[in-house]
Amino acid sequence: MTPAPTKAKVIGFAGWSGSGKTTLVTRLIPALIATGRTVSTVKHAHHDFDVDQPGKDSHDHRLAGAAEVLVASSRRFALMHEYRGAPELGLAALLDRLAPVDVVIVEGFKRDPVPKIEVHRPEVGKPLLQPDDPHIVAVASPAPLPGVGVPHLPLDDIGAIVAFLVARGLV
Structure with missing residues (x-):
């Protein structure tokens, strides 16, 4: 039986x-729980990840x-579900499970149309996603970045990030 769809933010x-x-998500979870909210996460993983181990009955x-x-x-x-040639479930179907x-905090799924905070470190050497993603509502980085059209959140200030999420009605 599939659980009733979540009405979560x-x-x-x-x-x-x-x-x-x-790192940010694992710091945000307890901070959100401290506000009285229940929290789940969905994390997109690499194609070859496995939670099961050879030699275990479940693996067999x-x-x-x-x-x-x-x-x-x-x-x-x-619960491990094998696609066996079926298409990968999208984020909406996973949320319904x-x-x-x-x-629900979603890590990854950067192309899905949900409100997102972009986590950006210039030293990684990659461009911002924000200019091309209208669903990014803020950028969390060590320092403000020039030319960013959404609010800046200090990456290490969990309280400020929670306050932003609450004030915007995102959680």
Whole structure:
């Protein structure tokens, strides 16, 4: 049975590899929880990622052809779904699989039309995504960047980022 679609506020974090997206997200989660909100995340991963391990029963189940394997314990469960040639699920379909929460933080999925904060570090040497993405609502970077048409958020000021998200109704 698929859980009821979440009515969560969805906020994305996009940027090039090495920009600090994961560090920022892992600092934001407890800060948002401290405001009384429930939080889930969706992270886009590389094509070859795997949460399963050779030698485990669940791995053997998948190799035998199971479309889905759900591993459960008294602490957590994990559902692995094998595409087996079917197209990859898009962000909207993945969000529909989540249990209801107040906020879903999306890391990656930089081309999806959700409000996003771009995480940018000039030393990474990559261009800003912001000029070409109308869904970027702010840029989080170590210092303000010239010519950026959206608000600047100090990358290391979690309180300021949470305040921005709350004031804009994004969380």
